[in-house]
Amino acid sequence: MKTMLNKLLGLVGLVVLSFGVLADDWQQAASGLTGKSSNHKLAAIEAMLEFDDPRNAVALQGMLDAELYYVKADRQLVIATKSGRSFLLTDLQGESLGEVAKSKIKRITVNNRIRREIRSGLAMMALAGPDEDARFSAVRSLMANVEAEQLPLVEQRLVAETSAKVQDKLRELQAIILLENGDDAQRQSSAEFLGGRMDAPSRNALLRAQSDEQNAEVLAAINESVARNQQLLKLNRAAENLYFGLSLGAVLLLAAVGLAITFGVMGVINMAHGEMIMLGAYTTYVVQQLMPGHIELSLVVAIPAAFLVSGAMGVLIERGIIRFLYGRPLETLLATFGLSLVLQQLVRSIFGPLNQAVITPQWLSGSLEINGVLALTYNRLYIIIFSFMVVAALWLLISKTFFGLQVRAVTQNRAMANAMGIRSSWVDAMTFGLGSGVAGIAGVALSQLTNVGPNLGQNYIIDSFMVVVFGGVGNLFGTVVAAMTLGVANKLAEPFTGAVLAKILVLVFIILFIQKRPRGMFALKGRMVED
């Protein structure tokens, strides 16, 4: 009924507008949006928010999404979406206004100052809205800009609020306001309440209060809360650093684990390993191009696709080049290095020299908030989990399957394996294909973190060799430990030394370590090592 009425009203408004006779008060207020300067627009937004009008939400959201336009002829505000070469218009009540050419309308541009104003306006609206998460983030955005006048509103919401999570946040906001403006008892209880709260506004409010407080008793409570915060902060920061280290380690592990097979198990110095990673990343790009409507699923499809593409390329390389070079490491090195250049140029010729945009699916963006200080970014979190899954799968394959048995047999004693009826050349090709395929999978993961361009592989080849050599050639477990050690060491050093020096320190450390233990952390023992 209400929507019907709305529509009817909208229609009437439209008719009135199109005759150019009258505009309602809200439209009067919003007309400033079509002005040129940001001050006009800010004033218009403020005036619009005086009205409790459903068009506010549509207009503000439209501005944020860069979809709010005005018709040049009559300055009417419209939502415009691109369709082909023209734009589909709807008015702010959702009535369709047909299609027009781009030259007929003009977008209402916003800058950061306006965007901030819009967001706080939308937050105010969401405060009483039906969506719990929206209410929660609305309170948070109020916390970022605390004003004493908000107190009545906050207290009113506290009574009306049903969700415990939002209520807790509202109480925190209330405490921040009272800590500055309340009486002694209120300040004291606020100070106690804010102890252990990790959100920056709460911590800052306590620090501010610490320097302003006159009352000794309240000051004691503040001091205690500040000390508690400091301790928690330290703990959280340490946890955060550890997480950064683990995630860097996971990236190194993913990049190196394929090499741990081709170089570690087979002993092939494969300088084209990085390009296998790159092929995997480009496969992700192609998969996304092929299934444009299903970005969320694209990575799941890309994983096997990248494995097959890079794996097939690996088999091709092994059959075409490397098998003629076994036992001649220098030649292998040069041949694969040349091959890496060829592959880079190939990709450059097909896709062009520019980087390709690989879209990050929604479920990989953003972060998991533990508290106000500690937030784990989803992409890194998934990559840590993913890297361990890849290693586990590889380990199962090598140690528990018949194929794995053959691989181990051939690496340990080729002549004997041949005598037992194993086609060692076939096993070589498959093993190399496996290593390359795993590198391709790494490429899918890396496409979410870094640039997908022809040079992608080059950035990881040195790190990969570093990890494999440091961990001990031929040892999957060593590779895991080495990757994690290097990742964590790098990230622990970075806050003190800066990114440049941290990298250098890690390199120096590895050089020294290799001097002491040339075979890496976990050296293989036994006959095969001797030859």
Added chain:
Amino acid sequence: MTQQKQHSSRWSKQLAASAMALALTSGMSLAQAAETIKVGVLHSLSGTMAISETTLKDTVLMMVEEQNKAGGLLGKKLEPVVVDPASDWPLFAEKARELLEKEQVDVIFGCWTSVSRKSVLPVVEELNGLLFYPVQYEGEESSKNVFYTGAAPNQQAIPAVDYLMGEEGVERWVLAGTDYVYPRTTNKILEAYLKTAGVADEDIMISYTPFGHSDWQTIVSDIKKFGEAGKKTAVVSTINGDANVPFYKELANQGIAAEDIPVVAFSVGEEELSGFDTAPLVGHLAAWNYFQSADSELNEEFIGAWQSFIGSEERVTNDPMEATYIGFKMWAEAVEKAGSVEVDSVRDAMYGITVPNLTGGYAVMNTNHHLTKPVLIGEIQADGQFDVVWQTAGGVIGDAWTDHLPESANLVADWTAPISCGNFNITTSQCSGQNY
């Protein structure tokens, strides 16, 4: 051994080249060979910088083609000579020498990174060549043989900081850059500038990262902590090329929006953004003298010409392209004015020459070999383009030597008599003569 091999191969190459030249000249009348004006193009077409520089090579070729269609210069056709210095800094010097000595080009358009320009500098000065350099750079240089059509720090970095202070009310600053000469010098200038504007030491954080840095977790988290102090914070980024994608991704993932902590970048333009999914970047800023979105007829013409020359409607235009365009137009006009391509007369004719900017107004070549042009601040949009949110009222005169560093505060460049020097010290009235 290897050196010998290299020698002999270079020998044979040279032999082959001269044989070819012989064959060419014998086939062509000598008079006709002198009828062309040679335009050297010294941009990397392979290696890491190929991404950016290939575009500029194509821009020069397009300009040459247009000029030839309009009848060439002085009744002669222009002939482009393209070489590939392959992102290899010493090779830039070698190729510049090859262009000037062997190819006898009349002008060179080229270089991107400062280190490549520094490597070419002694060559063009020794052989009295003419180089047009089209990229924003750190300043602190003015060579008799180089015209700088990109922005000096006072035409990009300082206006950007002014904008953030004025419009956004920023009080706390993170200066983040890649670890090489341009960011280091720019940040030194900015730090000095901020301090004179009354920003305290503890409100400035400086961090450097290696080329192609991809793990930004720690730095972004540091920026977040730095921004929590309650004062409005902004990041001034001189992060180079590729490393920007993971940097912005990490910013978005750690929940830092442009409204909270805006990032203003000096090396991110339309072309860099074409490899991005820009949705999470909306609102971050860039300072340039040109944006593709600039609203002018000339710009629309230029974009149309570029897209039809390159054969793709997807290709974007950017600031160094405009700088190349302005440089080429100025050179062509100076040649007409001087009635010759001889370097000294062209140089004299260059001073005071005006060419319309693609964004409106006119660019002027000053006697310090830098341009007067407007500065624009743009905000990144979801479609990979920029919205111009602010621009200087008029043109800004490019300052070769910044006033904000003690070592260059009293240096000026003026290549006309009576000073005729790129680094004249106004307190000692001496010329150090040192650019590199």
